[in-house]
Amino acid sequence: MGNIGDFFKNVVSExxxxxxxxxxxxxxxxxxVxxxxxxxxxxxxxxxxxISELFRWFLAL
Structure with a gap:
C-alpha cells in the first residue's frame, strides 16, 4: 500500500x-484545432x- 501512496505523491509533485x-x-x-x-x-x-460520383458515372456506362 505504501507504493500507491508514493505513486500519488509523485504524481502531484510532477x-x-x-x-x-x-x-x-x-x-x-x-x-x-x-x-x-x-x-x-x-x-x-x-x-x-x-469519387462516389466518378464510380456512379463509370458504372452507368
Missing part, C-alpha cells in the same frame, strides 16, 4: 511542474463525393 497554457494560448490552440478538423472534414467529404 503535476506542479507542468507549465499549463494561459487562457489566450488555450483559446488560440482550440481555434486552430477546430478549424483544422472542420477543413479536413470538408476536404474529405468533397473527395468522397467526387
Amino acid at each position: 503535476m506542479r511542474k507542468v507549465s499549463w497554457p494561459k487562457r489566450k494560448e488555450l483559446t488560440r490552440y482550440t481555434i486552430v 477546430l478549424s483544422t478538423v472542420i477543413f479536413m472534414a470538408l476536404f474529405f467529404a468533397l473527395i468522397d463525393t467526387g
